[in-house]
Amino acid sequence: MICFLANIFFKNNILVAVSNSVIFCLSILLVNKFNPIFLPILALAPIFSFDIKQIQINFLLIAFLSLIFLVKKIKIGKNLIILIALGLFIWGNLLGAKIINWPNSFDRSQLITGIEPIKAYMIQHQRDTVFLPYKARLLIYNPLIYIYYGLGNMLHLITLGNLSDVILLANIYPLIMGLWEKIKEKKNIWFLIFLAIGLVTIAIDKSNDKFNSFYFLSPILIYLMAKGLKKINGKIYLILLGITILFGLIR
């Protein structure tokens, strides 16, 4: 309800408000146990009242979450459902990053490989590093630079400031605690796969708009935050929350 009202407050249309609220609820339900007291605060995270302007993505995300929910409930056919969910997840991430335009039109210019200066500098360095034999220059200055560039690109997005804008400053605390808890768990291969897909999409996307980039990762964010709420120091969280709300009101 809070999530829905927040969407209305930010003037999103009814369909977006409903779909964001459903996404939030489904994400929460994936967490085995959570502390319900602080849940309303998570619902206020800006990412859950963000209009990505492509309602198809909202539906894809709901479909993805529904499949994950289904996997937890059924006993047969799990692998097939996970594969379908994986496909939806990849598709949704690429749509969110505008690397694919609906439904499946691939836009290469959105990738970091479409950044012309990178190739130009690679050739320039291959030409200019005259003190090295040419073959040695090719070992250093080659297309692997896109991996290096992509990693830097990804890390530039995952910063304290950007996370604060997306999920609120106070919620970074349970997010970190939830991530730490998840890392300590032994059975988390699928979680890591989904996280890796999201991060790779961020890495290869040259535009790096934080809300678009994080939107399809929002279930993972809410999952970690809800998990982390079990482990946080309530007083510290309330202080951080108080500061966040105060700033919001004053603004």
Added chain:
Amino acid sequence: MTIKEKIFLLVIIFLGLTTRLVRLDYAPPSLSNDEISIAYDAYSVSETGKDEHGNFLPISFQSHNTYKAPLTAYLDILSIKIFGNNEYGARIPSAVLGLGTILFLSLLVWELTKNKQLALLSAFVLTVTPWHIFTSRMAWESNVALFFVVLMIYGLMKGIKKQNNWLILLGFVSGAVSIYGYHTEWVFTPMMIMTIWLLNKNICFKKPVFYFGIILFGLLVLPVFLNYIKHPEDTRAGTQMIWTDPLLSQKLENKNIGQKIVLVSETLVSNYSGYLDNGYLFFDGLNLLTREDPFQVGLFLVIFLPSFWIGIINVKKYFVKDYKFIYWWATLGPIVPSLTRGGSVYIRNLVSVAPYTILIAVGSLVIWNWFNKIKLGKILAGIFVGLSFIYFLVTYFYHFPRMMGENFQDGYKQMAIFIKENEQNYDKIIIDPRFGANNLYAGVPHLYIGYFAKLDPKIIQNRVYGDKWWGFGKFEFRDINWNLEQIKPNYLYVAPFDNQPENKAKNELITVEKIKLLNNKPELYLYEKTPKLIDKFRIIDGDTIEATIDNKKQSIRLIGIDAPELTDSSERGKLAIASKEYLEKLLQGKNIRLERDVTQDDRDIYGRLLRYVFLEDGTLINEKMIEAGMAEEYTFEKPYKYQEEFRRMEKGN
């Protein structure tokens, strides 16, 4: 120490010395505008007791209104006296103190952990850290101040543990000195002292030496703060804080106090977040290359990214009693720089290099111990660190000087040296201080001239200002508009490559010197008025003529050639006559233009003007004489401008 540890230590010492001290005149490619300001002020104070602006023994150096902390300039006085007015004179103190930082950080880690491996690893990580190498090789206040911060922490922490009052006092004195080093330390140093005090309150509150130390610290830094109180607008603190940023100031207009606090806090959080950005720390923060170049280097070697995070988690394991201090040190570092405008500026956050190094060292040691069962892991780790470091060295020592010369105002030193050698030939020297494409940037060429040409600082202190120009002595600094410029004889004009003479000025000027960057891109051109055409002259012999210049007869000796003397006997005498006749034939009915060679004296020992002779069509007569075999190539003392061409011509004959 084991043999392996001793070898590791030797490697660290070797790497430290070579990366901090070798070729300080080459990389970075030139003294930057901040460095030249510090170096020049050091020179000026050493000669006159006053800085560039005539302030006597200043506590804050006005510079070019960037108000620098004083310590680096005062340290440079000694190094300039020893090494001279050059890059070494300016940069040696920072380089040596950079090495000192490595030593004391390592000693600090040893003191807090008694873990030799960790202490050596900390030294190693800092030794190979691009951030620290870069800042140690420049005359930067932040690097000088960093040494005193680390020394302060070492003194205080060891003093507390060993109950040694002298070390505690050393810590306080060192902290006070750091305040004179850089502005970040004005807030950071007291924060660190407070942190150490509170974390060790059981000891500190009971020891009188701490109270004495605080008083001593306060007394030592009093001059700095009195100066700030007297002239708040004349300090960096008054010009660089985020609330002086025009964009933020605009947002703050018409807002109530609460909203102002929120806006400033949001900017602070955003800036702080920028300093923790792992992409900036490990991938591209050092900005060694042009902005769009993807082959950037981070502040730390990229291979240490996992070590950083593993270190954060494992600090408590090694710093059993002092892990909270390490966390606080790492947390407090970026606070003060976050209060300044201009985004993430790694110079301002240099205080963070030490705690981050410790975190990386901890993480690296954890990984190294994981590999105890997998020898191949250790070998691979060593190879990856080595490759990472070599990549940085190639980027820093090869590409960086070539690509970023313009950012370091490369070219001004060469200009200053040219002026030093030729100043006496000119009545006035006009310098357009702009540089870069479209003349976007404003440089400080006067400081390079003052420093490298060792001008009397009193001349610069007595500068005069006019409408859109300023100057001292025969130097005038202003933008040159060639369309309006009245070209005068015996004037030297210095202009950026993107402001070349046009129209009438183009015909009136000749280029006497072209200054290029290391990548052969032109940077500065030096011009003087094209000499007038001469129609009244007579030939004396094959290498001498007499011309009427400004109604005065002048004897002209042709540069770079030597013809037989008419007084020579037999064969050489015959050749002398032939040589003279050939020269007469070349110049019959023609007008000539004389060109000076700035590498040679204006006149020879006989009072003859030393010149090249050109016809109106650009034919160089000196060369023609060699080509015809009528004269030999001749170098008097120094190589001259066309020496290579003349020698080639003679060889061809």
